[in-house]
Amino acid sequence: MRALMPDEKASTVMLYTSTMLIRGDIILRENMRVSIWPRTQGVPNFIHLFNVNIIQIAGATPKTYARSETFVPTPSVIGFHLAPPAQEPLDYDSSEVNRKMEPVHALAGSFEIKAKLRISTATDFSASLDVMNSPWISLYEADISNPYFQQLHVSVPMLLVRPNHILINL
Numbered sequence: 617m618r619a620l621m622p623d624e625k626a627s628t629v630m631l632y633t634s635t636m637l638i639r640g641d642i643i644l645r646e647n648m649r650v651s652i653w654p655r656t657q658g659v660p661n662f663i664h665l666f667n668v669n670i671i672q673i674a675g676a677t678p679k680t681y682a683r684s685e686t687f688v689p690t691p692s693v694i695g696f697h698l699a700p701p702a703q704e705p706l707d708y709d710s711s712e713v714n715r716k717m718e719p720v721h722a723l724a725g726s727f728e729i730k731a732k733l734r735i736s737t738a739t740d741f742s743a744s745l746d747v748m749n750s751p752w753i754s755l756y757e758a759d760i761s762n763p764y765f766q767q768l769h770v771s772v773p774m775l776l777v778r779p780n781h782i783l784i785n786l
Contacts, residue, residue, distance in 0.1 A: 617641060617666040617684075628702065630770065631663065631688055632695030632760075634725030634781075635674035637768065638688060639699055640665030651704045654696050654776055655752050662687040671765060673726055678765045694724045694781040697758075697772045706774055707754055714738055717756065723783040727762050731755035731775065733784070741786065745779070752776045 620626060624643050627650040631638040642665055644653060653659070665688065670681040698704060708715075717732040718741060733755055735744035758775040762768045 618643070623647075626666070628699040629665075630695075630697055630699050631665075631693050632724055632727055633688070633692045634694060635672060637671045637673070637727075637762070637765075638665065638668060638686065639670075640668035640686060642666075649704055650702075651698050651774055652707050652776070654690075654693070655750070659690060661690055663690055663693065671768070673762055673764050694778045695727065695729075695760075695775055696752075696777075697775045700770065700772060703773055706756065708734055718786070720755070721785040722755065722777065723785070724777060724781065726764055727760055729755060729758055729760050729775065729777070729782075731758035745784070748779060751778060751780075753779045 617626065620643065623646050625646050626641045626643050628639065629642050629650065642650070642663065644650060665686045666684065668683045668686040670683065670686070672679045672681070714737045715734055716737050718735050720731055720733045722729040722731065735741060755775045755777055756773065758772050760770040
């Protein structure tokens with residue numbers, strides 16, 4: 617990994633694509649919240665990671681790789697979170713009225729996600745999804761697994777996903 621500038625920090629993150637789980641260190645400005653970084657302006661076309669471990673789940677047997685540096689095409693990322701045990705504050709105000717947590721089961725490629733989605737109590741689930749115009753949505757209390765890689769089980773307080781690349785089941 618390169619030397620950090622005084623205003624930078626390194627954080628370990630996990631990225632999900634339709635066929636891979638990627639864990640590595642990302643370098644961001646010290647004042648950035650890593651867990652919501654993909655939502656911010658200026659996210660590059662490639663996410664630059666250091667000290668990378670990759671599990672490719674696109675065949676009969678998962679294949680693992682270790683690399684010192686990797687560039688992941690940002691549009692291919694369908695899930696993003698801080699690697700446990702690191703945590704940051706959640707991205708909502710728990711005192712906000714007219715909101716509830718709805719249990720969901722999401723499919724992101726071959727990854728299964730059991731989580732909660734925060735939606736309005738004033739509309740039904742379908743209408744709540746239709747008015748979400750963000751390229752990333754948050755899932756909370758997420759348990760992530762993959763039937764093709766039984767050893768994989770990740771639990772995180774918050775996960776960002778691209779709603780146009782996942783299936784959401786109630």
